[in-house]
Amino acid sequence: MKSPKSDPKGRRKVGTVGGTVRPLLATIKQALVTMPGINRLVPGGRKPVTHLYPYQKVELPLAYRGQHSIDWFKCIGCELCAKVCPNECIYFEFYEVEPTSEYLHPSRAQLDEMKKIIRRPAVDVGHCLFCGNCMEYCPTDAWNFTQEFELADYAREDLYYKADELRMPKENSDKEIVLINRIGEHPILEVDVCIGCRKCERECPTRCIDMLDGPNDRKGKPIVIPEFDYTKCIGCQQCVDVCPVDCLHMEEIGYKDLEGFYHINLQGEVKLLEEQVEK
Amino acid sequence: MPEFWINMGPQHPMTHGLWNMKVKVDGETVTDAKPEIGYLHRGYEKIMEVREFQKNVVLTDRLCYVSSITWSHAYCLAVEKMMGIETPERGQWIRVVSLELQRIASHLMWLAAYGPDLGLLTGLLWALRERELFLDLIQLMSGARMNQNYPRVGGVRNDLPENFEAMCRRSIEHFLKKVDNEYQRVFQESKVFRMRTEGVGRISAADAINWGVTGPNLRACGVDVDLRRLDPYETYEQIDFEPQVWHDGGAGDSYARFICRFNELRESCQIILQALEKMPKSGAYRVKAPRRAEGEGYAKTEDSRGEALFYVIGDGDDRPYRVKIRSPVFCTMAATPLMLRGNKLADSVAILGSVDVCVGEMDK
Ligand code: SF4
Numbered sequence: 249m250k251s252p253k254s255d256p257k258g259r260r261k262v263g264t265v266g267g268t269v270r271p272l273l274a275t276i277k278q279a280l281v282t283m284p285g286i287n288r289l290v291p292g293g294r295k296p297v298t299h300l301y302p303y304q305k306v307e308l309p310l311a312y313r314g315q316h317s318i319d320w321f322k323c324i325g326c327e328l329c330a331k332v333c334p335n336e337c338i339y340f341e342f343y344e345v346e347p348t349s350e351y352l353h354p355s356r357a358q359l360d361e362m363k364k365i366i367r368r369p370a371v372d373v374g375h376c377l378f379c380g381n382c383m384e385y386c387p388t389d390a391w392n393f394t395q396e397f398e399l400a401d402y403a404r405e406d407l408y409y410k411a412d413e414l415r416m417p418k419e420n421s422d423k424e425i426v427l428i429n430r431i432g433e434h435p436i437l438e439v440d441v442c443i444g445c446r447k448c449e450r451e452c453p454t455r456c457i458d459m460l461d462g463p464n465d466r467k468g469k470p471i472v473i474p475e476f477d478y479t480k481c482i483g484c485q486q487c488v489d490v491c492p493v494d495c496l497h498m499e500e501i502g503y504k505d506l507e508g509f510y511h512i513n514l515q516g517e518v519k520l521l522e523e524q525v526e527k
Numbered sequence: 528m529p530e531f532w533i534n535m536g537p538q539h540p541m542t543h544g545l546w547n548m549k550v551k552v553d554g555e556t557v558t559d560a561k562p563e564i565g566y567l568h569r570g571y572e573k574i575m576e577v578r579e580f581q582k583n584v585v586l587t588d589r590l591c592y593v594s595s596i597t598w599s600h601a602y603c604l605a606v607e608k609m610m611g612i613e614t615p616e617r618g619q620w621i622r623v624v625s626l627e628l629q630r631i632a633s634h635l636m637w638l639a640a641y642g643p644d645l646g647l648l649t650g651l652l653w654a655l656r657e658r659e660l661f662l663d664l665i666q667l668m669s670g671a672r673m674n675q676n677y678p679r680v681g682g683v684r685n686d687l688p689e690n691f692e693a694m695c696r697r698s699i700e701h702f703l704k705k706v707d708n709e710y711q712r713v714f715q716e717s718k719v720f721r722m723r724t725e726g727v728g729r730i731s732a733a734d735a736i737n738w739g740v741t742g743p744n745l746r747a748c749g750v751d752v753d754l755r756r757l758d759p760y761e762t763y764e765q766i767d768f769e770p771q772v773w774h775d776g777g778a779g780d781s782y783a784r785f786i787c788r789f790n791e792l793r794e795s796c797q798i799i800l801q802a803l804e805k806m807p808k809s810g811a812y813r814v815k816a817p818r819r820a821e822g823e824g825y826a827k828t829e830d831s832r833g834e835a836l837f838y839v840i841g842d843g844d845d846r847p848y849r850v851k852i853r854s855p856v857f858c859t860m861a862a863t864p865l866m867l868r869g870n871k872l873a874d875s876v877a878i879l880g881s882v883d884v885c886v887g888e889m890d891k
């Protein structure tokens with residue numbers, strides 16, 4: 249397919265009269281087309297394309313990345329979002345809740361010390377780039393963005409949004425549990441080094457670790473080593489981070505069953521400028 | 528009267544960004560020039576070494592805020608080559624669409640800047656108005672108007688929305704009408720514009736090649752180079768398009784550079800329309816990329832301003848060992864003294880505006 253108008257017109261001569269009048273006419277025509285009152289009289293007349301912004305807001309597509317909004321039912325506090333954030337502006341806050349709270353997950357909650365504690369992300373919006381990495385890698389789809397874009401504030405401290413402020417309204421949540429490993433790695437244990445401290449078991453947000461007797465003995469008794477259920481592992485590296493003797497490291501899963509790997513396909517109607525003004 | 532140096536910049540309406548053009552004048556005539564850059568140096572290549580591969584995409588977006596997708600795409604392509612993975616077909620087509628949308632938005636931004644350089648404020652308003660269409664399309668596609676973070680190592684961030692194709696066709700149709708009826712009149716067919724741009728800032732093809740000028744600036748000298756054609760990446764070899772090369776006499780002046788960019792607007796629209804037609808309607812748009820990699824990757828692409836190059840070395844860790852960025856504007860800037868010499872001082876704005884300077888990528 250050859251584009252119809254694409255050959256450079258080169259040095260086609262432009263006369264003094266034509267070269268002055270033609271641009272002038274084009275400009276005047278555009279001025280008349282949007283001039284209030286006259287725009288009804290001239291062909292192709294229309295309203296100006298600008299919006300009266302504070303009173304009239306533009307429609308934004310669903311995929312727009314505005315204010316963060318975190319579904320507390322789905323979030324498991326895995327801290328993966330903080331790890332993929334390029335500006336490291338996600339902080340975690342700990343909240344104490346009732347043992348019957350819906351926000352408690354049957355993961356860490358089953359262990360004594362963690363019984364009443366949940367952790368949820370807070371964002372320093374002043375540092376956030378709105379890149380969307382946190383949403384992309386969240387293994388539970390808990391992270392969402394709203395269309396709210398008016399985030400300017402008076403003081404820098406006000407830009408730090410506490411976890412509570414970012415909580416998604418209850419009714420917007422579908423409470424559906426998904427667990428997908430979007431990082432594509434899982435932990436591997438070096439058995440010889442493990443001292444059986446159980447820290448990783450306590451830290452794992454999905455409870456995919458079971459402590460079983462290992463091959464090593466200490467004072468005649470076998471020490472426990474973690475056994476991973478890789479079907480539940482989301483690759484959050486929390487176990488690697490807490491391990492006191494560095495016996496865990498992350499390794500590539502390979503290319504198997506990652507259907508859910510790509511998932512951000514928010515769609516939405518958006519009115520293009522041209523469409524907004526044509527009426 | 529003795530010759531003396533004048534500083535054009537670092538704060539000057541002509542320097543779109545922070546850089547300084549020192550010109551030596553003899554009366555009204557420029558006898559020598561010396562570009563001075565470094566005001567916006569951010570140490571990109573070094574920062575990228577301490578960040579993971581997927582986190583670097585947001586950095587490369589900010590190399591040039593006017594043309595983010597083309598830059599982050601070049602980076603992703605280099606990393607993909609290093610990792611030895613390939614984007615699925617639909618992903619490649621989506622990338623082509625996004626690259627061309629970004630190229631149009633970038634050229635319109637250049638047009639919007641070039642108009643006021645010559646005192647043509649109408650050009651600024653019109654070009655920014657139409658750029659809005661393309662920013663809306665990009666927003667619909669990726670979720671952000673600028674600094675989109677859209678290409679990924681192994682594909683693109685998300686699939687095209689359902690209504691994207693119809694939207695795209697409609698706004699391109701609208702835009703092409705505007706180009707033919709309005710832009711062409713007010714720029715190309717205007718006597719004043721022609722008098723300001725024709726015959727100034729001439730550079731010969733041999734000089735341009737020797738100094739490493741690429742992209743539309745080299746095509747304006749009559750050299751038929753377009754990496755989309757010569758070294759096709761993604762699915763450009765399946766697309767039938769014509770690189771905009773200046774063939775007439777008087778090559779290499781500001782007007783030729785203007786025409787090459789201006790016609791690229793139309794050509795990019797045709798590429799988008801073709802890509803929308805030829806792309807598979809469904810399928811994978813992204814493959815899983817490993818987080819750690821070892822090896823070397825090298826990708827060069829046709830950026831909106833010339834030939835962009837990324838060279839990435841990985842040493843088996845989850846972040847690059849070394850990154851090298853070649854910025855087309857950096858090389859073009861070195862050749863600007865040749866364009867300026869012998870011209871009048873008042874024309875230097877018409878010359879420097881036509882090479883499309885982007886300081887963000889020049890200083891890195
Ligand atoms: S990645 Fe998702 S599930 Fe994990 S802490 Fe962040 S929001 Fe919660």
Ligand code: SF4
Pocket residue numbers: 329332333334335336337338371375376377378379380381382383
């Ligand atoms: S949008 Fe990007 S910068 Fe902002 S919190 Fe999420 S990952 Fe961090």
